[in-house]
Amino acid sequence: MTDFSRMGAAVIGTGFIGAVHIGALRRLGVRVEGVLGSSPERGAAGAAALSVGKAYATLEDLLADPKVDLVHVTSPNHAHYQQVKAILAAGKHVICEKPLAMTSGESAEMVELARASGKIAAVCYNIRFYPLNHHAHGMVKAGALGDIRLVTGHYHQDWLAKPGDWNWRLESDQGGALRSVGDIGTHWVDLVSFVSGQKVAAVFADLTTFIKERQKPVGPVATFSAASGETQTRRIETDDAAMIMLRFEGGAKGVMTTSQISIGRKNSLQWDMAGSAASAAWDSETPDHLFIGHRDAPNQILQRDPGMMNATGAAAAALPGGHVEGFADSFRALFQQVYADAATGARAATSTYASFEDGHHEMRFCDAVLRSAAEARWVEV
Template sequence: MKPVKWGIVSTADIGVKKVIPAMLRAKGVEIAAIASRDAARAREVAQKLGIPKSYGTYEALLADPEIEAVYNPLPNHLHVPVTLQALAAGKHVLCEKPIALTAAEAGQLTDAAKKAGKLVTEAFMVRYHPQWRRARELAQSGRLGDVSLISSVFTYYNVDPANVRNMGDIGGGALYDIGCYPIVTARFVFGAEPVRVSAAIDWDPTFKTDRLTSALAEFPGGRHLVFATATQLVPRQHVQILGTKARAEVMIPFNAPPGQATTLRIDDGSDLTGANIVTEVLPACDQYALQGEVFSQAIRGEAPLDFGIDDAILNMRVIDAMFKAAKSGKWENV
C-alpha cells in the first residue's frame, strides 16, 4: 500500500509524546508535516521527530497539496472548527476525542465529510488494541455467560490551572477528557447503544469543570455500565466485565503501555481469594500505531471504516445525556 501522507495540526503533548512517535513507526503512514501557531515550536518538534516540513499556521499546512490526512489533537473546543477546515481543504481527518462538545456540534461534520468525499474518525485508539478485541470476544461468545454489567474507573490528579483539561470554557473536565472511554468501550463490548442514563457531578468551583463524575447507563436487555471518572483523584484505571458464569478484568484498559504485553484476567468466582483466576496475555503492540494503520488503510480503500462520524455522534449523545441528567437529577433518555 502506498503510504498516506499525514499532517499534524498542533504540537499538543498527546501528539508529540504518544501519537506521532507511534505513527512514525506505523505501516502505510508517512508524517510529512506539522503545524503550530508558534512557528519556532513547530520547527523544534519537526526537527526532534524527523518530520520534513513545519508550518507556523494550521491554514498553511491545510493548503499543502501533498498532505492527504490530518491528525487533530487540538483542545476540545477546536475539534470541530479545525476538522471542518481540514475537510474543506480536501483532507481526511483523525480527530482526538471527544470529537465535539455536543452531539449537535458533531453533526456538522456529517454533511461536510460527504461534501468533501473524505473520511473522519474519532481517535479512540483502544478499539484497535488486541486486549479490547479479546474482551469483546469473551463477552459476546458466551465464555462469561450472559454479560449484563461493566464497571469502570478512570482517574488522574491534575490541578494545574494552565492545563487545558482544567479550563471549563474550552471543554475541560473529567467526562469529556476520560469519561468518554468507559462509554465507548461499553458500547464496543455490548455492541449496543444505551437508552437512558443517570449521573452525579462534583464541579470544581474555580475551574468550572467536572472534577468527579459518576454515571449509570442502561443498555437494552437490562445491561448496565457503571463508572466513575475524576481529574483530582489518585491515578487509577480498571474495567471489569461481569456475566453469569465469569468476569473478565482488563488490567490496564485505556493507557496500555506500548511495546509491552497486556493481560486479561478471567475469574469464575469460585474462590474469592482469586486462586482460580485464569490470565490471558495479549501480544505487545502500540494502539496508536494500529489506529493510524487502520485509518490509513480505510483512506486507501483497503479496509472498511468501522467507526465514522455516526459512531462519534452516538458517543456524544451519551455524554450530552449525562450532563443533562446530572443537572436534572433524573434519568435522561439518550
C-alpha cells in the same frame, strides 16, 4: 499489505498527544509532511523538537499541500469543529482526537459532512486497540460471556489533583462543559460500548468540582507538565470527578466513576463485565492481562499472546507474547487500520476504529450527563 510510505500525513498540534501520533506514524512508515502549531512560532519550535521537516504557517497552507493525504487533529477541543470542516472540504481524510466536538450540534454536522465527503473520518479512541480489548470484543460477539448483565469500572488519574496543576482542559471555553467526563470518561464509555456491543441508552450522573479555585500560569503549560512562574487565580466550573449510573440499550446496567484528582492513579482505566455465562475484566495499567471469570471452573488470566487469542484480538496485536504492548502501540494499531482504509478509499467491513457516528454518540452521552447532573434524574441519551 498496504505500502504506508506512499501516504503523507500532517499533524495539527505539537503537544503531548501530537507527538504520540507522530511516533506511531513513523513506526508505520507514513510520511509526516509537517505540523501546524497554535502559532507559527510554536509550530516551528514543535517541528524542530519532533524532527519534522516543515511547520505550516496556517491551516490553509497545510490543506494546500498535495503531499498530505490524511490530517490528524490533536488541537484543543474547541478547535476540532472548524478544523475538521476545513479538512473534509479540502478532500482529505481525517483522524480527530476525542471528544469529537464541543457540542452535539457540532458533532452531528461533522457526521453529515464526513458522510457527504466520502472520506475516511475516524475518532482517536485508541484504547480500543489494546489487543486484549479486541479479544474481549470477540469473546462477547461469540457469546463466550453470555448475556451482558453488569458493566462497572472507572477511569482515574491524578495529574490535576493539586490547586497549582493547570491545563487548558480546565476552562470550559477550550475543553467543553465537561472535563473528567469529556476528556477521559468518553474513553471509558466508548471502550465498554465496543467490548460489550451495547451503547449507553440512559444516565444518572453526579458531578463534583473539588478544587474550585486554581492557579493558572501566565505562560503556556504542556499536558501532564508541572506549571511554574507567575500565576493568576481562576474559578473552576468543570468537573474534577463524576459518578454515573448507566443503562445500556441491550439491557445491561452499569456504573462508572471518572476522576482527575485521585492521587497515585496515573492512568487507571478499569472495566469489569459480568455476563450470564462468564465475566471478564481489564486494567489499562496492566494491559497485557485479561481476567476471565468462571463459576464452575478455575478463573483465568490470559496473557496477551496472538497464538492464544481469538482472530479479532490477534489481528490487533503486533508483538509476540511476553513483549508488552502499551499506550503507544494502541495508536499504531488504530492508524494501521485507518491508513489501510484511506489507501482504498473506503472503510473495510473488518475495521474496528471509532467512526464519527461513535464520536457523536459520546457527545450525546455528555449532553445527557450534564442534564442529569443538573436535574438529578435519569436522562436518555
